[in-house]
Amino acid sequence: MxxxxxxxxxxxxxxxxxxxxxxxxxxxxxxxxxxxxxxxxxxxxxxxxxxxxxxxxxxxxxxxxxxxxxxxxxxxxxxxxxxxxxxxxxxxxxxxxxxxxxxxxxxxxxxxxxxxxxxxxxxxxxxxLPQTVSLVDSALVEPLAVGCRAVRLANPEKDARVLIIGPGPIGLSVLFWLRRRGVENVVLLASSGRRRDLAAGMGGTRFVVESDGAKEDIQTILGGAPDVVFEAAGVPGVFGRAVDLVKPQGLIMGLGFCMQPDPIVPAMNLMKDVTMRWSIIYTREDYAACADALAAEGYLARAxxxxxxxxxxxxxxxxxxxxxxxxxxxxxxxxxx
Ligand SMILES: [Zn+2]
Ligand SMILES: [Zn+2]
CATH class of the missing domain: 3.90.180.10 (Medium-chain alcohol dehydrogenases, catalytic domain)
Known part of the structure; x- marks a missing residue:
């Protein structure tokens, strides 16, 4: 072969x-x-x-x-x-x-x-995979499962304010699962506008490009600072930024695969009383949930x-x-x- x-x-x-x-x-x-x-x-x-x-x-x-x-x-x-x-x-x-x-x-x-x-x-x-899921979509189960577990662990309320940093496939997989839970108040933060159309194709139309004014823009759109920040960019500096953006006592969920040190200032985390955690891949139940989600909304994932x-x-x-x-x-x- x-x-x-x-x-x-x-x-x-x-x-x-x-x-x-x-x-x-x-x-x-x-x-x-x-x-x-x-x-x-x-x-x-x-x-x-x-x-x-x-x-x-x-x-x-x-x-x-x-x-x-x-x-x-x-x-x-x-x-x-x-x-x-x-x-x-x-x-x-x-x-x-x-x-x-x-x-x-x-x-x-x-x-x-x-x-x-x-x-x-x-x-x-x-x-x-159910027969209703096209084999064309079979490769999407794995990346979707990563978002599935992260959203499950973060467990946001339907009216939560949510920020996703990094609208690549993992950030978009988080978006997919937020929407399935009925969490609609979501903003995507990106380093450039390259993925704007891609995100819009999955319903992520509230797209902010990083700038000096981004924090204010995010708060205006969400109606306040985010309750949860999903970090899916995997680049140094992003955790400090996430602490700056999240609300006091908010949750930061790390998903990015960054092999370089990313310094944080512990006092800033302390002063905001934030929770920071990471989510490594998925459980088998998450995999099975993806198979079912693809049967229901494969067109969204395919985007x-x-x-x-x-x-x-x-x-x-x-x-x-x-x-x-x-x-x-x-x-x-x-x-x-
Ligand atoms: Zn992968
Ligand atoms: Zn074992």
Whole structure:
């Protein structure tokens, strides 16, 4: 089969001929329908830390149709549609009992080979997609699940004032779940106007570009300082800004993947009595909730996709994405184009 391989920092991904995956015990093989590219893929290939070994496959936001079933797998049939968890824990330790597989105390197993024609997935980490969900949307389950858990943890009231910093796919996924909860008083704060239309496509029409007057603009639109700030920009300086913008006793929810130190002034946090917390990925229940949400409002989620390319065009599109060129939404790869 064909798939994308990372060879070295500074080199584009390579379209390689790889052995067809065979399912081991407890595994399934799927024909990949779509796989998303995300910021963590850029981090993993940038040399800024947590860089993948040479020869690694990529792709952790994907789904498809079951084409092979390994030993000991029950409840799955050829032709079933699924979205795969990219990380699967041991299933019985204290970490796994949180429901978040990446917190496994033992070695979790990675299934990050979605940027290929076929991929192996763990049957324990597979979420069945209703037949009403198009396989085209199967790659959106993972990024949507990130927003699902963050909104669930923040638990805003329907009339809450909410600010999302960073209207990329994760910020937009937060917007998607806020709207599903009926939280309408939401502003998106961006460093530029590049994603204005993208956000509007998902109902995020209250869009403020960062400036000296942004704080006042946000408060005017929301009718006060935000109760909750979702940080989905992942750049240094953003937490200090979030403390400046949030209301006293407000909540700041960190989602951005920033590998650099981001200094905060503790006295400012203290003086506002703020709560700051982070949310790492999702639980399996969040994954299942996404499958249902896609069945109900797939068209809204699909609005975050700005580009779909085949494997041959993917390395160049990946580098464009790294440079911040393009629509600024989700880049999907369809390995069969
Ligand atoms: Zn991702
Ligand atoms: Zn575990």
């Amino acid at each position: 064909r798939g994308l391989v990372f060879n070295a920092v500074g080199k584009p991904l390579e379209v390689a001929s790889l052995p067809d995956p065979e399912p081991a015990e407890g595994e399934l093989v799927i024909r990949v329908s779509r796989c998303g590219v995300c910021g963590t893929d850029l981090h993993a290939t940038s040399g800024h830390g947590m860089t993948l070994p040479a020869g690694s496959q990529l792709g952790h936001e994907y789904g498809g149709e079951v084409v092979a079933i390994g030993k000991g797998v029950e409840g799955w049939r050829i032709g079933d549609h699924l979205s795969a968890l990219p990380v699967v824990g041991c299933g019985h330790c204290e970490g796994c009992r949180t429901g978040i597989d990446i917190l496994c105390n033992n070695q979790w197993q990675g299934y990050g080979g979605g940027l290929a024609e076929y991929a192996k997935v763990s049957a324990r980490g597979a979420t069945r 975050m996709v700005t580009e779909t390319v085949g494997l041959d065009a993917a390395p160049a599109a990946f580098e464009q994405f790294r440079k911040g060129i393009g629509g600024g939404g989700k880049l999907l790869v369809d390995p069969w184009i």
